[in-house]
Amino acid sequence: MTERRLLAIVSTEKDNRIRCQHQGCNHPVYSAIHVVLDDSQLKVIGSTCFKQGYPDLHSKTDLTDRFGEKGRKLSPDELEKLMRNTEQLVAQLEEEYKAHIKAEKRRIAEIERQQQESAQQRLHAIIQHETQRQEAMLLSQQEAERRWHEFNEKVAKKTTELALIATQREHTRMLPTSNWVNPKKSALALRLKDGTSWVRCEDLNGQQRLFPVETLQYENWTLSLPTRCAQADLSTRSFITKNVIDALFILRTRGVQFECVFPSFQHALSAAKGDRH
Numbered sequence: 001m002t003e004r005r006l007l008a009i010v011s012t013e014k015d016n017r018i019r020c021q022h023q024g025c026n027h028p029v030y031s032a033i034h035v036v037l038d039d040s041q042l043k044v045i046g047s048t049c050f051k052q053g054y055p056d057l058h059s060k061t062d063l064t065d066r067f068g069e070k071g072r073k074l075s076p077d078e079l080e081k082l083m084r085n086t087e088q089l090v091a092q093l094e095e096e097y098k099a100h101i102k103a104e105k106r107r108i109a110e111i112e113r114q115q116q117e118s119a120q121q122r123l124h125a126i127i128q129h130e131t132q133r134q135e136a137m138l139l140s141q142q143e144a145e146r147r148w149h150e151f152n153e154k155v156a157k158k159t160t161e162l163a164l165i166a167t168q169r170e171h172t173r174m175l176p177t178s179n180w181v182n183p184k185k186s187a188l189a190l191r192l193k194d195g196t197s198w199v200r201c202e203d204l205n206g207q208q209r210l211f212p213v214e215t216l217q218y219e220n221w222t223l224s225l226p227t228r229c230a231q232a233d234l235s236t237r238s239f240i241t242k243n244v245i246d247a248l249f250i251l252r253t254r255g256v257q258f259e260c261v262f263p264s265f266q267h268a269l270s271a272a273k274g275d276r277h
């Protein structure tokens with residue numbers, strides 16, 4: 001099998017021109033001389049003959065890059081070497097080229113290394129930025145959660161307070177009269193024209209009291225008697241009288257509908273409630 005290979009492109013001074021070795025040419029050439037390996041024979045060929053005789057070897061590719069359009073300029077010594085021992089010169093050029101390639105590879109590797117390094121730096125910067133962004137996001141999430149938690153705590157606290165107040169109210173409302181009324185003492189039932197009903201009774205301490213019946217309807221029951229004659233007692237929802245005569249007098253001025261003394265508080269209470277139908 002015939003091996004054809006372009007080994008180098010060289011040039012020389014016009015005065016030192018050489019003969020083209022292409023078959024039947026023998027023209028003098030000095031620029032873009034193609035050194036060709038043609039079936040184990042080295043030949044120096046002019047560019048025109050090369051184009052015609054070796055269309056399969058494209059000088060325009062890597063060898064042009066390597067030697068330039070006109071070829072590597074040869075010194076007189078090298079030219080002599082070309083004429084005497086083409087093979088040796090080609091070997092020398094090959095070495096030269098290899099060294100050049102080596103340097104070029106190093107240069108490219110260095111460029112790649114720098115590119116990688118700056119890519120890595122960019123990536124690092126992106127990661128750092130992303131990390132900071134996520135940290136900031138996490139912080140704001142934590143802050144939002146903290147605020148939500150704080151809000152819930154406030155709501156829970158308020159709810160507890162309200163529940164406590166409700167319990168206290170319930171407790172106050174539910175405190176049974178049996179806890180404080182002396183059941184053995186007589187009591188007065190009093191129903192007035194303003195719609196209110198009262199029981200005058202005596203507590204276990206022997207104090208006279210005025211008990212407004214169904215006070216739930218009268219939110220401001222504590223204001224229904226002046227403090228100079230009666231003191232509202234929230235725990236029993238009754239008035240402890242300072243002056244029971246005055247207090248009764250004030251109530252009676254509102255118009256008496258019914259008034260009667262009973263042997264016990266319970267009787268009086270029933271009468272105050274029962275006659276209202």
Ligand SMILES: [Zn+2]
Pocket residue numbers: 020021022025026027045046049
């Ligand atoms: Zn020729």
